Amino acid sequence: MGYTVAEKILLAHSDVDHVEPGQVVMIRCDVVLANDVTGPVAFRQMEKMGTDEVFDRSKIVMVADHFAPAKDERSAILIKRLKEWSLEHDVVFYDQGRGGIEHNLIIQEGWVVPGSLIIGGDSHTCTHGAIGAFSSGVGSTDIAHCLVFGEFWEAVPGTIQVTVKGEKSPFVTGKDVILAVIGQIGAGGGTDNVLEFVGPGVQSLSIDERMAVSNLAVESGSETGIFPADEKTAAFLDGRTDKSWKAVHSDSDASYSRTLEVDFDRLEPLVAKPHNPENVVPVSEIVGTPIHQVVVGNCSNGTMTDLRQAAQMVKGKRVHERTRMVVVPATQKIYREALAEGLIDILVEAGAAISTPTCGPCFGGHTGALAPGENSLATTNRNFKGRAGSPEASVYLGNAFVAGATAVAGEIVNPAEVAP
Amino acid sequence: MTVNGKAVVVPGTNIDTDVLYPGIYLNIDDPELMKPYLFDGLDPSLRDQLMGDTVLVTGENFGMGSSREHVPLAMKAWGVRCVIGSSFARIFYRNCVNLALPAITCPAAAEAAEPGSQISVDVAAGKVSVDGREFVATPVPPFMLEMFERGGLIPWAQHKLARA
Numbered sequence: 001m002g003y004t005v006a007e008k009i010l011l012a013h014s015d016v017d018h019v020e021p022g023q024v025v026m027i028r029c030d031v032v033l034a035n036d037v038t039g040p041v042a043f044r045q046m047e048k049m050g051t052d053e054v055f056d057r058s059k060i061v062m063v064a065d066h067f068a069p070a071k072d073e074r075s076a077i078l079i080k081r082l083k084e085w086s087l088e089h090d091v092v093f094y095d096q097g098r099g100g101i102e103h104n105l106i107i108q109e110g111w112v113v114p115g116s117l118i119i120g121g122d123s124h125t126c127t128h129g130a131i132g133a134f135s136s137g138v139g140s141t142d143i144a145h146c147l148v149f150g151e152f153w154e155a156v157p158g159t160i161q162v163t164v165k166g167e168k169s170p171f172v173t174g175k176d177v178i179l180a181v182i183g184q185i186g187a188g189g190g191t192d193n194v195l196e197f198v199g200p201g202v203q204s205l206s207i208d209e210r211m212a213v214s215n216l217a218v219e220s221g222s223e224t225g226i227f228p229a230d231e232k233t234a235a236f237l238d239g240r241t242d243k244s245w246k247a248v249h250s251d252s253d254a255s256y257s258r259t260l261e262v263d264f265d266r267l268e269p270l271v272a273k274p275h276n277p278e279n280v281v282p283v284s285e286i287v288g289t290p291i292h293q294v295v296v297g298n299c300s301n302g303t304m305t306d307l308r309q310a311a312q313m314v315k316g317k318r319v320h321e322r323t324r325m326v327v328v329p330a331t332q333k334i335y336r337e338a339l340a341e342g343l344i345d346i347l348v349e350a351g352a353a354i355s356t357p358t359c360g361p362c363f364g365g366h367t368g369a370l371a372p373g374e375n376s377l378a379t380t381n382r383n384f385k386g387r388a389g390s391p392e393a394s395v396y397l398g399n400a401f402v403a404g405a406t407a408v409a410g411e412i413v414n415p416a417e418v419a420p
Numbered sequence: 421m422t423v424n425g426k427a428v429v430v431p432g433t434n435i436d437t438d439v440l441y442p443g444i445y446l447n448i449d450d451p452e453l454m455k456p457y458l459f460d461g462l463d464p465s466l467r468d469q470l471m472g473d474t475v476l477v478t479g480e481n482f483g484m485g486s487s488r489e490h491v492p493l494a495m496k497a498w499g500v501r502c503v504i505g506s507s508f509a510r511i512f513y514r515n516c517v518n519l520a521l522p523a524i525t526c527p528a529a530a531e532a533a534e535p536g537s538q539i540s541v542d543v544a545a546g547k548v549s550v551d552g553r554e555f556v557a558t559p560v561p562p563f564m565l566e567m568f569e570r571g572g573l574i575p576w577a578q579h580k581l582a583r584a
Contacts, residue, residue, distance in 0.1 A: 010518065022561075024561060024562075024563040024564075037446045037447070037488070038487065038488075038489070040449040041449045041489055041490075041493075044449060044450075045438070045573075045574060048574045049577040049578055049581065050578055050581060051581055066446065067446075067447055071447075072447070074447040074448065075447040078447055078449060079448075096430045106468075121487060122487055123485065123486050123487040123511055137487045137511055138487060138511060138514060139487050139488070139489035139492075139511060139514060139515040139518065141489060141515065141518040141519060141572070141573050141574065142514060142515075142518055142573070144573075144574075144577075145518075145573050145577055147576060148581075149580070150466055153563065154562075155561070187481060187484055188434065188480060188481030188484065188507065188509065189432050191507065191510060192510070218485075219485075221481065221484065221509060221510065248551065276434055278504045327505070329427055363438070363443035363446075363486070364438075364442065364443045364444060365443050365444060365446065365447075382436075382438070382485060382486075384438045384439060384485060385438075385439060385461065386439060386442060386461040387436075387438040387442075387461075391461060416578065
């Protein structure tokens with residue numbers, strides 16, 4: 001019997017000659033990633049292991065993004081620790097102003113290629129499935145083990161195959177594909193599995209949109225969400241990386257734990273209601289909900305594609321007087337591109353506040369927290385109770401068209417209804 | 421291995437790690453200093469029940485969301501010896517395995533337990549006793565059992581380094 005793309009990548013990074021779901025195997029990593037929150041905890045665990053030696057300095061990347069720029073003294077100490085550790089071990093460190101949000105950043109910088117194995121001390125490490133990699137988010141003790149040995153234990157997951165078909169309507173994006181999946185299977189429906197995205201509809205998703213899809217795989221409980229590499233992946237990687245790679249696809253007789261379908265012909269922009277990403281409804285069902293803050297950004301939707309979509313909806317208009325708009329380009333490079341393209345000017349003219357790349361507003365760390373009674377419409381990935389500030393605030397998740405249109409209206413609107 | 425403790429029940433399904441340990445306190449890397457913030461976004465009064473050896477009782481998909489190991493680190497620092505639940509999210513479960521905090525899937529025991537119940541768990545045999553009532557848990561795979569028994573990933577790594 002054949003293998004799925006996930007099984008093939010795991011097999012190629014192991015010392016076994018067969019894998020099947022449930023089996024526990026040791027898996028080698030091509031990139032080990034951590035940030036200012038998970039890195040310092042991992043360094044403590046590494047000290048307890050009794051070693052200061054890393055397995056391969058060329059495969060380790062540290063990024064200051066969660067509390068950067070440091071919101072207080074404690075955060076500054078963690079970022080300092082991350083930087084000093086990186087210098088001591090001679091590994092790549094992206095500081096504020098030089099990088100951005102870790103996942104978008106390392107894809108942008110060519111660290112990720114199809115068939116590779118990315119392990120990260122951050123649950124949204126699943127984002128790298130967009131490039132056809134197997135990527136997995138883990139905790140800090142796992143990261144410590146990976147820093148020392150370059151491998152981690154893995155219970156081989158099953159695969160849920162998602163076939164995307166039909167023709168995408170205007171204002172429908174990759175975000176809606178993954179919200180549709182989470183709505184179908186629920187927040188725990190993908191546990192012990194990965195998602196694999198195939199079908200004719202995948203062609204209409206750009207790499208930026210695929211990143212949004214893969215990024216939210218974890219919100220269904222799935223370990224990751226993989227797009228087997230195609231021409232779009234190859235074009236994206238051209239000139240971006242010097243790593244050699246080969247596309248990995250599932251065998252035709254591979255075995256799946258479940259198959260799902262997302263049909264663009266029947267898909268309108270979706271919104272996940274508070275306080276769980278599985279509470280998915282068509283945007284038309286909740287138009288009129290007053291919104292006090294709109295956030296465009298984070299590792300799911302802070303790309304050039306998202307900034308263009310948001311800017312298109314606010315161009316020449318003003319953000320509603322009830323509403324604050326915060327825009328967070330995911331990386332320094334995206335920030336500059338958005339400046340050069342005039343997007344930042346459009347957004348600022350409309351009344352948006354632009355933030356330097358950071359995870360802050362998404363996880364309630366800093367920059368854009370919510371007061372009791374406030375509603376937020378965010379392009380981020382989690383709307384858990386209290387995550388973005390007050391437990392008495394509510395977060396709705398949607399795509400960047402919905403976010404831009406909602407900022408102008410001051411209430412949730414269907415972008416298709418308000419577009420010029 | 422057998423663990424014993426008094427039940428502290430964390431009600432609800434899909435309890436995420438954000439409510440278990442809010443993001444604003446992620447700028448702490450010392451487990452002892454994480455203790456005051458466990459359960460802070462869910463019900464801070466749950467901390468008042470954490471006295472001595474504790475078995476946490478949880479619902480479906482417990483620990484979903486963020487990978488923050490602060491959650492099981494703070495639990496261990498409080499004296500939580502075992503978590504018994506209907507089902508666990510992947511990263512939370514991994515973190516428990518790596519820290520040798522047995523996470524046992526046993527919906528019937530989780531249903532039967534009340535705050536203060538005396539719980540005893542034979543991890544290898546997959547037996548859970550709640551106030552004297554016996555339940556059969558989902559078997560723990562051999563690798564995870566070895567991790568629970570050997571003290572988790574740190575001693576496991578020390579052993580590997582000693583052999584190298």
